Amino acid sequence: MEVQLxxxxxxxxAQVPHMLAGHAMPWVLAARRSAFxxxxxxxxxxxxxxxxxxxxxxxxxxxxxxxxDHIPPDPSSEAKLLAWTLASESLYLMVFVNGHYAPGLSMxxxxxxxxxxxxxxxxxxxxADLPESYFDPQHEHTIFAALNNAFATDGMxxxxxxxxxxKAPIYLLYIASGHGVAIYPRNIVVAGEDAQATVIEHYxxxxxxxxxxxxxxxxxxxxxxxxxxxxxxxxxxxxxxVAGIHAEQASDSHFISHSFALGGRLARNDITAQLLxxxxxxxxxxxxxxxxxxxxxxxxxxxxLAPECISREYYRGILDGESHGVFxxxxxxxxxxxxTDAHQANxxxxxxxxxxxxxxxxxxxxxxxxxxxxxxxxGQLDDDSLFYLRSRGIDAELARSVLIYGFTNDIIxxxxxxxxxxxxxxxxxxxxxxxxxxxxxx
Amino acid sequence: MLTIKNLHVSIDDNGNGKEILRGINxxxxxxxxxxxxxPNASGKSTLAQVLAGREGYQVTAGSVRYLxxxxxxxxxxxxxxxxxxxxxxxxxxxxxxxxxxFLKTALNAMRKQHGLPExxxxxxxxxxxxxxxxxxxDEALLSRAVNEGFSGGExxxxxxxxxxxxxxxxxxxxxxDSGLDIDALKLVxxxxxxxxxxxxxxxxxxxxxxxLDYIVPDVVHVLSQGCIVKSGDANLARELERHGYSRVxxxxxxxxxx
Numbered sequence: 001m002e003v004q005l006x007x008x009x010x011x012x013x014a015q016v017p018h019m020l021a022g023h024a025m026p027w028v029l030a031a032r033r034s035a036f037x038x039x040x041x042x043x044x045x046x047x048x049x050x051x052x053x054x055x056x057x058x059x060x061x062x063x064x065x066x067x068x069d070h071i072p073p074d075p076s077s078e079a080k081l082l083a084w085t086l087a088s089e090s091l092y093l094m095v096f097v098n099g100h101y102a103p104g105l106s107m108x109x110x111x112x113x114x115x116x117x118x119x120x121x122x123x124x125x126x127x128a129d130l131p132e133s134y135f136d137p138q139h140e141h142t143i144f145a146a147l148n149n150a151f152a153t154d155g156m157x158x159x160x161x162x163x164x165x166x167k168a169p170i171y172l173l174y175i176a177s178g179h180g181v182a183i184y185p186r187n188i189v190v191a192g193e194d195a196q197a198t199v200i201e202h203y204x205x206x207x208x209x210x211x212x213x214x215x216x217x218x219x220x221x222x223x224x225x226x227x228x229x230x231x232x233x234x235x236x237x238x239x240x241x242v243a244g245i246h247a248e249q250a251s252d253s254h255f256i257s258h259s260f261a262l263g264g265r266l267a268r269n270d271i272t273a274q275l276l277x278x279x280x281x282x283x284x285x286x287x288x289x290x291x292x293x294x295x296x297x298x299x300x301x302x303x304x305l306a307p308e309c310i311s312r313e314y315y316r317g318i319l320d321g322e323s324h325g326v327f328x329x330x331x332x333x334x335x336x337x338x339x340t341d342a343h344q345a346n347x348x349x350x351x352x353x354x355x356x357x358x359x360x361x362x363x364x365x366x367x368x369x370x371x372x373x374x375x376x377x378x379g380q381l382d383d384d385s386l387f388y389l390r391s392r393g394i395d396a397e398l399a400r401s402v403l404i405y406g407f408t409n410d411i412i413x414x415x416x417x418x419x420x421x422x423x424x425x426x427x428x429x430x431x432x433x434x435x436x437x438x439x440x441x442x
Numbered sequence: 443m444l445t446i447k448n449l450h451v452s453i454d455d456n457g458n459g460k461e462i463l464r465g466i467n468x469x470x471x472x473x474x475x476x477x478x479x480x481p482n483a484s485g486k487s488t489l490a491q492v493l494a495g496r497e498g499y500q501v502t503a504g505s506v507r508y509l510x511x512x513x514x515x516x517x518x519x520x521x522x523x524x525x526x527x528x529x530x531x532x533x534x535x536x537x538x539x540x541x542x543x544f545l546k547t548a549l550n551a552m553r554k555q556h557g558l559p560e561x562x563x564x565x566x567x568x569x570x571x572x573x574x575x576x577x578x579x580d581e582a583l584l585s586r587a588v589n590e591g592f593s594g595g596e597x598x599x600x601x602x603x604x605x606x607x608x609x610x611x612x613x614x615x616x617x618x619d620s621g622l623d624i625d626a627l628k629l630v631x632x633x634x635x636x637x638x639x640x641x642x643x644x645x646x647x648x649x650x651x652x653x654l655d656y657i658v659p660d661v662v663h664v665l666s667q668g669c670i671v672k673s674g675d676a677n678l679a680r681e682l683e684r685h686g687y688s689r690v691x692x693x694x695x696x697x698x699x700x
Contacts, residue, residue, distance in 0.1 A: 383497070388534040391494050392548035392604065393522035393555065402547060406538030406587070413538075441546050 014040070016067050017150055022124030031135040035149035042143045051142070054326045054358045055268055055297040060212055060240050066182050068153045072097040076206050079175040080105065086171055089419070092117065095173045098211075099153040099183035105173075114164035114195075120186055121154040130157070134188055134218060141270050144242045148216045152186035155215075158199070162192035162222070169198035169417060176205035176213065176239060187217040191225035191253075198228040198417060205236030205263070215243040221253035223277060228256040228416055234427065235264035237292070244270045251277025251306070258415055259286040260424055261296050262431060268297040275302065275309040275337075286315040287411040289431055290323035290355070297326035304337040304367070313344040316411050318404055319355035330362040331374070337367045344374040349381065349407055401432040443612055443643045444470040444493075444513075449504035451485075451492055459500065462488045464668035466504070470612070473640040477654055477679060478647045480665035481687045486647045487531055489665070490616040494528035495521050508612065522548075523555040525611030529601035529618050531647075536588035541600065544588045545570060545607055552608065573606045576636065578629040594621040602633040613637065614645045619653035631656030651683035666691050 017023060017032035044061045045052040075083075075097045083095045087107040094117070095105035101119035111117055123130055133139075140146045156172055174185055189199060199219075205211055213235065221227055227247070235241050241264045247255045259269055273282045288296045302311045317325045327346045348357045361374040381403050389399035408428050415421045425442070429435035449466040452459040462485045470476050480486050492499050493506065495518035506513040513521065536544065550560040561569070574581055579599050589597050598618055605613055615634070619627055634644065634657050646657060654662070654676065662678040663670045664687065672678065672690050682690065 382534075384534050385536055387494075387496055387518060388530065388536070389544075389548075390518040391496075391522055391528055391530075392544075392608065393519050393552040394547055395519045395551065396517070398547070398551070399519075402539055402543075403536065406536055409538030438543075438547070441543055441550065 013067060019070070020068070020151065020153060021121035025124065025127055027132055028124060028135070031132065032150045035135065035137070035140070035146045036151075038137065038140070039143055039146040039150060042146070045143055051299065051328075054324070055266075055295065057240075057242070057266070057268070059266060060242070063182070063212055064180060066147070066151075066212070068099055068151050068182050068184050072100040072102065073178045075102070075105070075175045075177045078206070079177065079204060082204070083173055083175075086173065091168045092170045093173065094119070094156050094170070095175065096154060096185060097175050098177055098181045099174070099185055101154050112164065112166065114161040115166060116157070116159040117170065118157050119154055120152065120157050120188070123157055139218065139246065141244050141246060141272060142242075144214050145216050145244050148184050148186060148214050148244075151182075151184040151214075152216070153184050155186040155188070157187070158189045158197070160191045160195035160197055160225075162194055164192065164195045164197075166197040169200055169420065171200045172202065174201070174203045174213070174215075176203070176209040176211035176235065179208065179210055181209070181211045183211055183213040183215075185213070185215040187215075189217070189219040189227060191219070191221050191227050193222040194224045195222070196226040198230070198420075200230045200232065200420065202232040202234065203241065203263075204234045205239045207236050208238065209236045210238045211235070211240075213239065213241045213243070215241075217243070217245045219245070219247040219255065221247065221249045221255055223250045224252045225250070226254040228258075230258040230415065230420060231260065231269070232424065232427065233259070233261040233263055233267060233269075235267070237263070237265060239264045241267040243268070245272070247273040247282070249273060249275050249277060249280040249282065252279045253277065254281040256283045256416070257285065258411075259284075259298065260427070261286070261288040261290075261298070262427060264294065264296070266295045268299070270299045270301075272301040273303070273311070275304050275306055275311070278306045278308055280306070280309040282309070282311040283414070284311075284313045284315075285411050285414045287408055287428075288317040288325055289408070289428060290317070290325055291320040292323065293321065294323045296323075297328075299326075299328045301330045301332070302342070304331070304333045304340045304342065307337055308339045309337065310341045311343070314411060314414065315346045316407065317346075317348040317357060318351065318407065319348065319357055320351040322352070322354040324355070325357040327357070327359045327376070328362070329360070329374075330364070331372065333363075333365045333367045333370050333372065335366045338369050340367060340370040340372065342370070342372045346376040348378045349404065350378060351381070398434045398437060401434050401438060404432055405429065405435070405438055443472045443509060444468070445507040447505050449492075449506060450502045451488060452500045452502055453488075453498065454500070459502070461502070462499075462668055463492070466668070466670060468663065468670065470643045470645060472643055474661065475638065475644045475646065475657065475659045477659040477662045478645060478665055479649070479662060479679060479682060482649075484665045485668040486665050487616055490528055490531075490614050490645075490647050493614055494518060494526060519551070522608075522610075523552050527605055527608055527610035527613045529598075529605060529613065529615040531616040531618075531620070533589045533597040533601055535590045537590050539588050540585055541588050542570070542584045545604065548604070549607060570603075570607060573603055576606060577602045577633045579603055595623065595626040598622055598630060599626065602630050606633055606637065609637075611641065612643045612645070614647065616647045617649065618646075619648055619650065627653065628656060651679045654679045664690050
């Protein structure tokens with residue numbers, strides 16, 4: 001590991017912050033440089049660390065470069081087509097190519113009053129105000145977040161003033177293009193009191209893109225605010241992806257997180273919520289569909305820090321080939337968080353003998369009068385159900401796809417927006433044998 | 443339509459083969475309704491499952507011909523596409539898959555197999571609505587997951603709905619009457635009677651005579667310990683109701699001894 005660190009220093013990684021947006025602002029540069037020092041001091045995590053026990057990230061350490069690129073290339077025609085399709089729908093679209101905002105592909109017109117949506121790089125370059133606290137080490141939930149603090153190139157900054165209700169969703173499309181790029185998106189969402197919005201983060205890459213994406217999204221919810229966040233991971237088969245999504249909730253706020261993971265060679269999502277005020281609602285949903293040698297790790301953590309909050313977590317996985325899934329969901333009920341109501345469930349379907357899943361729901365309770373439940377299962381497709389479908393003339397392969405579709409529906413059905421639900425349903429069906437046939441029948 | 447000859451079937455019982463069916467002979471002609479009656483554990487459900495193609499049973503001897511084909515060589519879906527339908531004793535719940543999607547997938551799979559165009563959403567819906575009315579089923583059950591949270595009666599009615607939508611050549615009803623109250627039983631019987639036709643055969647597997655008051659069979663068979671011990675007309679069922687299965691079993695044993 002040290003040898004590799006040496007080689008990055010040869011490439012003067014420590015100098016990268018001097019070239020990135022905001023380098024002219026002393027506090028930004030200082031924050032980035034100290035973040036890089038923290039990363040360099042710790043280096044990549046190894047499997048000896050409890051939080052990384054099941055996920056080996058050494059292939060990221062073996063990359064030839066970790067530095068973000070400067071000039072984004074032209075995205076693939078497939079990616080452009082998706083951007084154009086999205087631009088024609090009633091949503092606000094920001095497209096990022098290799099981590100850099102591409103205004104030409106985006107659609108941000110007609111934002112209602114009370115909404116500020118901008119590119120992080122633009123804000124940093126213009127020296128506009130941005131709370132320094134967002135680059136604070138205390139927000140670095142993993143060592144990758146320190147690297148993101150150091151190298152974040154661009155992303156979305158969304159500011160919703162109190163009472164703003166954004167009906168159309170915000171769609172952030174991250175396109176990885178070209179060989180071996182390192183991409184560092186950083187998104188910041190600040191929702192004022194009673195504000196509401198839906199934010200979609202969609203990561204897609206081409207078949208050949210050996211990209212490394214290291215993303216961080218910070219979401220802060222004031223009292224009574226409601227944010228639905230949906231992440232679609234559809235990176236190319238050679239991509240590595242590490243991301244943090246971190247919410248902080250004031251009283252009576254409602255945070256809904258969905259994580260749909262379909263692509264990538266190695267991916268890790270750390271999703272956390274801190275329930276700081278009374279009577280918050282927090283929902284975390286996730287679905288992972290893996291095959292071949294994909295490795296996908298979800299680490300979630302919900303901290304109940306105030307009384308009378310409700311948290312719900314529903315994760316499901318379908319694993320085929322030699323894939324490996326990890327679910328580690330921690331719920332911590334801190335002292336004083338009385339009348340907490342927390343429920344967590346993780347169900348997995350193994351479709352092959354070589355597929356593997358490690359599931360670990362964890363509850364830590366330090367308060368009284370709480371209602372906390374959790375459960376996890378690992379199983380196979382049910383023979384009785386398969387026979388039932390086949391006895392109605394449905395061939396075995398289609399029957400299996402119908403059952404898998406049914407298994408995913410529990411999670412997809414929790415997405416509030418119908419159009420988004422349909423889009424995700426189609427992405428999932430595209431992965432199933434004869435899925436197009438089911439799509440036609442729906 | 444269906445000819446079963448000397449059918450022997452075993453299941454695996456901790457590594458040992460346990461014989462459930464011990465030489466079944468049965469001949470069902472087109473247009474006939476046969477009732478197979480018998481006490482618990484006589485092998486009635488095994489026969490129904492084997493005919494539908496359930497895995498886990500070993501056919502150790504005998505043959506089953508259906509419309510001139512070797513039925514036992516066919517997969518469950520091939521059998522269904524050729525017109526065999528089993529109404530399950532315990533219909534399976536399929537979470538996340540709506541009844542509408544299930545029915546549409548099944549119906550179109552069969553139409554495709556027969557070279558017919560697939561039904562579009564509108565045609566499918568009007569067909570299913572009409573059939574639901576016929577079996578007295580609430581339309582709301584169409585958008586619910588297959589059998590999930592259905593009452594016992596709703597599950598059985600759902601089987602009959604599938605029967606009327608898929609219109610098989612040979613319908614096997616495995617204890618469809620169990621768990622039904624008298625009103626539901628009448629509706630189910632009406633649904634089945636509507637299906638009676640010179641081209642279609644029906645095999646009713648049941649414990650009780652009750653169902654046969656509403657669906658009058660052409661032939662009644664008594665199954666006991668894996669063999670058909672007696673066959674007769676509808677009167678046999680009434681006789682069984684009066685005297686119980688033990689008398690027939692005793693008669694049979696006496697015959698064998700003699």
